[in-house]
Amino acid sequence: MSPLRSPSIFRVFLVRPSKYDDEGFVIRHWRAVVPSNSLACLHALTQDVREQRLLGDVDLRVHLLDEAVTRIPLDSISRLNRRPGERLLVCMVGVQTNQFCRAADIALALRRAGVEVMIGGFHVSGMLAMFRDVPPEIQQLVDRGASVVAGEVEHCWADLLHDAYEGNLKPIYRFLDDPPDFSHAPPPRMDKRSMRKCVDPRYGTIDCSRGCPFNCSFCTIINVQGRKSRYRSPECIADGIRHAYRESGTNVYFFTDDNFTRNPAWEEIFDRLIGLREQEGIAIEFVIQVDVPSYRIPGFVEKAARAGCGTVFIGLETLNVRNLQNAGKTQNRVQEYERAIASWRHARIKTDVGYIIGFPHDTEESVRDDVERLIREVRPDQASFTMMTPLPGSKDHQRMVETGAPMEADYNAFDTCHESMPHPHMKDGTWTRAYRNAWRRFYSFENMKAILSRTHPANYWDVFKNLYWYKNSIDNEGAHPMLTGIFRLKDRTTRRACFRREGRLAHLRRRIPEIYRFLRGVLRLTLEMEELWLETRKLSETELRVREELVLMRAGLRRSLRISEIRAAYVRAQARIPSIEVPSRLSLLWERVSLLRVSRLRQTRRDLTRFWVGVRWRLRHGRIKVLLRVDQIALNVFREIRLAAAFLSALATAGR
Numbered sequence: 002m003s004p005l006r007s008p009s010i011f012r013v014f015l016v017r018p019s020k021y022d023d024e025g026f027v028i029r030h031w032r033a034v035v036p037s038n039s040l041a042c043l044h045a046l047t048q049d050v051r052e053q054r055l056l057g058d059v060d061l062r063v064h065l066l067d068e069a070v071t072r073i074p075l076d077s078i079s080r081l082n083r084r085p086g087e088r089l090l091v092c093m094v095g096v097q098t099n100q101f102c103r104a105a106d107i108a109l110a111l112r113r114a115g116v117e118v119m120i121g122g123f124h125v126s127g128m129l130a131m132f133r134d135v136p137p138e139i140q141q142l143v144d145r146g147a148s149v150v151a152g153e154v155e156h157c158w159a160d161l162l163h164d165a166y167e168g169n170l171k172p173i174y175r176f177l178d179d180p181p182d183f184s185h186a187p188p189p190r191m192d193k194r195s196m197r198k199c200v201d202p203r204y205g206t207i208d209c210s211r212g213c214p215f216n217c218s219f220c221t222i223i224n225v226q227g228r229k230s231r232y233r234s235p236e237c238i239a240d241g242i243r244h245a246y247r248e249s250g251t252n253v254y255f256f257t258d259d260n261f262t263r264n265p266a267w268e269e270i271f272d273r274l275i276g277l278r279e280q281e282g283i284a285i286e287f288v289i290q291v292d293v294p295s296y297r298i299p300g301f302v303e304k305a306a307r308a309g310c311g312t313v314f315i316g317l318e319t320l321n322v323r324n325l326q327n328a329g330k331t332q333n334r335v336q337e338y339e340r341a342i343a344s345w346r347h348a349r350i351k352t353d354v355g356y357i358i359g360f361p362h363d364t365e366e367s368v369r370d371d372v373e374r375l376i377r378e379v380r381p382d383q384a385s386f387t388m389m390t391p392l393p394g395s396k397d398h399q400r401m402v403e404t405g406a407p408m409e410a411d412y413n414a415f416d417t418c419h420e421s422m423p424h425p426h427m428k429d430g431t432w433t434r435a436y437r438n439a440w441r442r443f444y445s446f447e448n449m450k451a452i453l454s455r456t457h458p459a460n461y462w463d464v465f466k467n468l469y470w471y472k473n474s475i476d477n478e479g480a481h482p483m484l485t486g487i488f489r490l491k492d493r494t495t496r497r498a499c500f501r502r503e504g505r506l507a508h509l510r511r512r513i514p515e516i517y518r519f520l521r522g523v524l525r526l527t528l529e530m531e532e533l534w535l536e537t538r539k540l541s542e543t544e545l546r547v548r549e550e551l552v553l554m555r556a557g558l559r560r561s562l563r564i565s566e567i568r569a570a571y572v573r574a575q576a577r578i579p580s581i582e583v584p585s586r587l588s589l590l591w592e593r594v595s596l597l598r599v600s601r602l603r604q605t606r607r608d609l610t611r612f613w614v615g616v617r618w619r620l621r622h623g624r625i626k627v628l629l630r631v632d633q634i635a636l637n638v639f640r641e642i643r644l645a646a647a648f649l650s651a652l653a654t655a656g657r
């Protein structure tokens with residue numbers, strides 16, 4: 002590549018498109034939970050080209066736009082494109098099949114304004130990996146002048162940017178047969194603005210390896226990234242983590258490898274992370290995706306724990322042996338699921354399992370029974386249910402296309418929470434019902450209580466918060482947790498073309514009841530979680546002993562305890578356990594009046610719920626007299642406030 006001669010500004014917009022919801026609105030949230038690793042990868046590569054001046058004197062400016070949390074300013078981009086002396090390129094990054102329709106709409110709008118557009122990611126890569134002919138939805142983009150890129154680009158990113166700058170972009174780039182060695186590629190990094198858009202701005206991602214040696218028929222990874230695991234050098238990973246920690250405090254990671262276990266460098270990576278934690282005091286925590294047999298590898302679980310692994314995501318997929326055989330996932334043995342989960346739990350690592358509903362041998366009844374076994378026998382801390390989807394890039398999808406099997410035509414529905422093909426046994430909505438019931442049953446109060454009761458105290462709040470997030474996504478957003486964030490936003494003006502654009506008033510009429518329903522749902526869920534907390538919260542030894550004494554003292558009393566009596570409870574507890582400290586009178590007084598303190602005796606909010614249900618019932622039946630019991634109502638409002646303050650402050654300060 003020869004350096005470019007004329008110095009000028011070259012703007013590169015890296016855009017991660019979102020997808021449309023069922024009513025045609027773009028899914029966007031106020032804050033994201035999981036940032037996009039693909040965006041972070043391409044950002045790091047582009048910054049590297051800039052810093053190393055690989056394009057010569059060009060003033061390369063990078064702009065990151067994640068549509069999951071940011072509105073894409075198409076008009077401003079088009080205006081910038083017209084500025085004299087500047088070049089502009091928009092890259093649609095990491096486009097999955099479910100995002101393809103949205104990505105194509107953005108790309109076509111920009112092409113109409115004369116903007117150069119490039120598109121890459123799993124849809125394009127998966128399609129071009131499995132089929133010789135360019136499929137129509139991709140050809141349509143090529144015909145309108147967009148450039149399509151299949152495969153990874155670590156080895157050629159500067160060349161592609163060079164082509165774009167020169168106005169020489171090719172219609173299609175294929176790098177699938179020649180996956181790059183990315184061992185020393187710059188580690189993924191986000192810009193500060195995007196990090197602030199994440200609920201936890203200290204959250205980062207790294208793909209330590211790509212590819213997987215197994216051969217599951219529903220998997221896209223092996224056909225796009227290959228069956229040989231390629232990996233980043235452990236030294237680069239450690240350097241990247243150290244740098245991000247010092248620069249922006251990043252200390253929680255999602256290692257996005259689809260199967261970290263089969264990364265040949267797993268041990269060296271863990272050793273480096275152990276070094277960071279134990280010698281340099283950089284206490285990072287991370288999530289990895291592993292396979293079921295990983296727990297059998299000597300030292301794997303133990304080293305993961307020492308290195309800071311907080312959660313493992315395990316692809317159980319199903320409890321039905323015939324389904325596993327059918328999908329070629331023979332490395333999974335159902336009889337060892339329980340042992341695998343127990344091994345991770347023993348190492349105090351939380352477990353989240355991937356579970357697919359809609360394999361050919363599933364029926365509504367078998368799914369119900371299997372989920373019951375998952376809850377009672379396997380006992381993971383969390384489960385992520387998805388609907389079987391023939392994802393482009395997988396053998397299943399290729400086979401279905403080649404045999405002309407019926408399949409959903411709208412790629413927007415390939416998000417693993419819609420039926421995208423007919424099921425042999427679950428028809429007329431039964432499949433969706435089985436899927437929703439699985440979520441409902443797993444995240445039922447009963448199972449969440451069982452999970453939190455057996456969770457190690459050190460993991461209590463992490464598990465609690467994740468249950469909250471997952472249940473909120475399912476109950477209040479009606480979407481898979483990986484498609485949600487904090488507070489859904491809807492832009493009236495960017496609606497899918499097959500839907501009518503609403504006027505302002507009509508949109509308000511839609512949004513106000515929607516937001517009301519959402520807030521009501523959040524309130525209901527918060528009260529449920531408050532009860533869950535009261536029933537499962539882990540009390541310290543001091544609290545347990547003092548509580549016992551308080552219960553004894555309260556027996557038969559019809560008033561609250563005096564400060565001197567609470568002090569006496571401490572003194573009696575101290576007589577049994579000398580390490581218990583008796584608080585000063587002042588702190589007892591504070592404890593007594595503080596709004597942030599719940600009585601150590603409160604283990605449920607059922608009395609409060611009963612009271613409010615009674616009030617509501619009386620009001621509904623016209624018994625207005627209930628309102629005259631102002632003292633009772635005020636007292637219970639006060640109790641509610643005190644309890645809510647205690648719960649929310651415990652939630653907010655947990656883990657600090």
Ligand code: B12
Pocket residue numbers: 019020035036037038039040042043092093094095096097098099100119120121122123124126127150152153154155161208220221222226257258259387392393394415416417418481483484
């Ligand atoms: C991390 C991850 C997520 C994260 C973040 C997304 C992200 N892309 O970073 C979250 C949690 C949000 C997520 C969610 C989902 N995911 Co996901 N996710 C992944 C995972 C495990 C890693 C992604 C990654 O970082 N890869 C590494 C990067 C570097 O690879 P890459 O994206 O392919 O990018 C390289 C090239 O493609 C190329 N490239 C990419 N874009 C562009 C653009 C241009 C212009 C150019 C030149 C090159 C280029 O350059 C990159 C560097 O070489 C992948 C599996 C995988 N191995 O990729 C699944 C994967 C992408 N997800 C998948 C799915 C199905 C989903 C969900 C629908 C699942 C669900 N129900 O939760 C949701 C949908 C979310 C949505 N609509 O936004 C599928 C997509 C398959 C398909 N054909 O669509 C995958 C492939 C996994 C699978 N099961 O097959 N996911």
Ligand code: SF4
Pocket residue numbers: 213214215216217220221222223259260292316330
């Ligand atoms: S184990 Fe996971 S990543 Fe590997 S082939 Fe199977 S589904 Fe794909």
